[in-house]
Amino acid sequence: MSDITKYLRFLLIANIGWLLISYILSLYKIFRFTRLGRITRNLFNQILLFSLLFSSIYAWSYLLLDKKGILLFLSALALSVFVLRLALYFTLQNYRSFGGNFRNVIIVGCQENAKLLFDFFNKKSQFGYHFMGFFSNNPQNNTNVEGTINDIKKFVLNNEVDEIYCSINELEETELKELIDFTENNLKIIKFIPDSKGLYQKGLTLQYYDLLPILALRENPFDDSILKWGKRIFDILFSSLVIIFILSWLIPILGFFIKRESKGPIFFKQSRNGLNNKEFGVYKFRSMGVNKNADKKTATKNDSRVTKIGAFIRKSSVDELPQFLNVFKGEMSVVGPRPHMVSQTHFYSKKIDKYMVRHIVKPGITGLSQVRGFRGETETINKMRARARVDRFYIENWSFLLDLKIIAKTVINAIKGEENAY
Numbered sequence: 001m002s003d004i005t006k007y008l009r010f011l012l013i014a015n016i017g018w019l020l021i022s023y024i025l026s027l028y029k030i031f032r033f034t035r036l037g038r039i040t041r042n043l044f045n046q047i048l049l050f051s052l053l054f055s056s057i058y059a060w061s062y063l064l065l066d067k068k069g070i071l072l073f074l075s076a077l078a079l080s081v082f083v084l085r086l087a088l089y090f091t092l093q094n095y096r097s098f099g100g101n102f103r104n105v106i107i108v109g110c111q112e113n114a115k116l117l118f119d120f121f122n123k124k125s126q127f128g129y130h131f132m133g134f135f136s137n138n139p140q141n142n143t144n145v146e147g148t149i150n151d152i153k154k155f156v157l158n159n160e161v162d163e164i165y166c167s168i169n170e171l172e173e174t175e176l177k178e179l180i181d182f183t184e185n186n187l188k189i190i191k192f193i194p195d196s197k198g199l200y201q202k203g204l205t206l207q208y209y210d211l212l213p214i215l216a217l218r219e220n221p222f223d224d225s226i227l228k229w230g231k232r233i234f235d236i237l238f239s240s241l242v243i244i245f246i247l248s249w250l251i252p253i254l255g256f257f258i259k260r261e262s263k264g265p266i267f268f269k270q271s272r273n274g275l276n277n278k279e280f281g282v283y284k285f286r287s288m289g290v291n292k293n294a295d296k297k298t299a300t301k302n303d304s305r306v307t308k309i310g311a312f313i314r315k316s317s318v319d320e321l322p323q324f325l326n327v328f329k330g331e332m333s334v335v336g337p338r339p340h341m342v343s344q345t346h347f348y349s350k351k352i353d354k355y356m357v358r359h360i361v362k363p364g365i366t367g368l369s370q371v372r373g374f375r376g377e378t379e380t381i382n383k384m385r386a387r388a389r390v391d392r393f394y395i396e397n398w399s400f401l402l403d404l405k406i407i408a409k410t411v412i413n414a415i416k417g418e419e420n421a422y
Contacts, residue, residue: 006258009138014100015368015407017185017276018050019226021046021049021050022038022226023226027236039085039086039089039139040082040300043078043081043085043140044081046081047074047077047078047081050074050077051074057259057323061111062117082328084417089374093126093127094125094126095126096125097126097129099126100128101128102128102129102130103128103129103130103162103163103228104130104132104159104161104162104163105121105129105130105131105132105161105162105163105164106132106135106146106155106156106163106165107131107133107134107135107165107167107193108134108135108152108164108165108166108167108170108171109134109135109136109166109167109169109170109171110134110136110138110139110140110142110145110167111167111169111170113167113193113194113212114134114165114167114170114193115410116166116212116216116375117193117209117212117229118131118134118144119376120209120210120212122187124210127209127318129163131144131161132155133145133146133147133155133170134146134148135147135148135149135151135152135155136148136170137170138170149171149175149179152164152179152182153182156182156186156188159188161188161386162188162189163188163189163190163191164169164179164183164188164189164190164191165190165191165192165193165214166179166191166193167193168193170194174290178247178382180288181353181354182187184353184354184356185349185353185354185355185356186327186356187276187277187356187359187360189216191207191214191215191216192214192215192216193214193215194213194215195210196376202217205290218236221395221398222361223397226306231333231400231403234334234403235327235328235330235333235334236327236328236401238324238327238334239325239327239328239334240328242321242323242324243324243325243328246321247321247322247324247325250318250321251322254266254285254309254313254318256311257309258285258286258307259310260308261307261308262289262290263290264286264289264290265286266285266286267283267284267285267286267322268284268285268286268287268288269281269282269283269284269336270282270284270343271341271342272339272340272342272347272363273339273342273345273359273363273413274331274332274339274359274362274363275331275359275360275361275363276360276364277345277359278341279342280326280331282323282326282331283322283323283325283326283341284319284320284322284323285313285318285319285321285322286310287306287307287309287310287311287313287314287319288305288306288307288310289305289307293304297362302394316414317410317413319415320365323365324365327365330362331362332362332363332364332365333362333363333364333365334364334365334366334403334407335364335365335367335402335403335406335407336361336362336363336364336367336394337358337359337361337363337364337367337369337391338363338364338367338369338370338392339363339364348381348384348388351381352381352384352385352388354388355388357388357391357392357395358391358392358395360395361395366407367391367406368388368391368392368393368394368402368406369387369391369394370406370410370413371406371410372390374386374390379411
């Protein structure tokens with residue numbers, strides 16, 4: 001084996017090792033409230049473990065490097081990573097101190113821990129929190145109270161509030177449930193200030209703002225930058241392969257038959273709701289004759305609007321393939337909750353609790369709901385409620401392995417043909 005080959009293999013393994021150690025130690029999982037001590041400690045552990053790994057790879061590869069060169073490299077690596085991380089940390093803090101990258105927040109409750117959090121927001125401007133007021137049924141002479149518990153919803157919607165912090169022991173159980181449902185349905189973040197008795201609810205994440213504990217209701221798995229970019233890289237590679245090796249020859253062939261059977265464009269573009277409920281145009285092969293109800297009414301069984309070629313491509317799911325263009329553009333992911341029509345989102349967001357949670361991640365070409373039997377038309381609200389529940393399960397339990405299983409199951413279902421594909 002040549003020296004160049006050894007060096008390339010060495011660099012590949014070393015870089016993979018760096019990424020794995022970074023993921024295990026959560027090196028890049030840094031939030032605006034993360035303390036500098038934790039960042040420094042994680043960096044120290046990262047460099048220590050990587051140095052051990054580097055030395056092991058060096059010994060295994062028999063590279064022609066002396067000990068002084070290795071020590072110099074590791075020292076330069078440690079210093080550069082540490083300086084860059086600190087520079088980024090303090091740059092962001094200064095930027096927030098001058099009013100950039102801020103989040104609007106309110107506090108529900110006026111007791112001791114709520115006031116401590118208020119002091120944190122006011123004194124620590126570098127963390128980028130813009131306090132907008134207290135809400136409480138027992139204001140206790142607090143001059144910053146904007147209203148009662150019943151005033152929260154109107155205030156949040158009218159003032160673009162990003163996060164709500166609740167003092168647990170100042171809310172009745174019904175008030176707490178109603179507030180959680182409100183934040184879920186309106187894509188707001190809710191966090192809890194625990195009382196001395198603690199909190200029994202499952203699925204909460206403990207975070208620290210200085211020495212004050214805060215409980216977050218749900219952690220988005222894609223807040224982890226490595227997971228987020230890993231999924232994005234996978235989407236780019238997967239969609240590129242489909243576009244190059246399938247769509248490149250399929251578009252002209254299907255286009256010929258689509259236009260031969262009915263007048264109109266080859267592609268059908270429809271507005272749907274995606275990440276953070278933003279609308280985007282989703283692409284499909286046109287499977288119906290051009291009609292005025294395309295954006296309002298989903299396809300039903302024996303739908304007269306569906307053409308002959310359209311019936312075939314819908315049954316085989318081929319009509320969905322142009323959505324890999326949406327994936328490549330970054331509007332969708334290969335796997336995720338299916339994007340619904342704008343009219344459906346408006347309707348079901350008012351009828352189904354926590355329906356809007358499905359919009360905290362990118363929509364997918366396929367998803368867990370689709371391989372669990374919830375593909376296609378949803379005739380009843382109970383079916384849509386079940387679909388939304390499965391989508392939430394996917395978001396809260398996401399993994400690359402789960403995505404691969406869903407993709408494999410989707411391919412099998414497409415080959416076999418699905419009963420709901422019409």
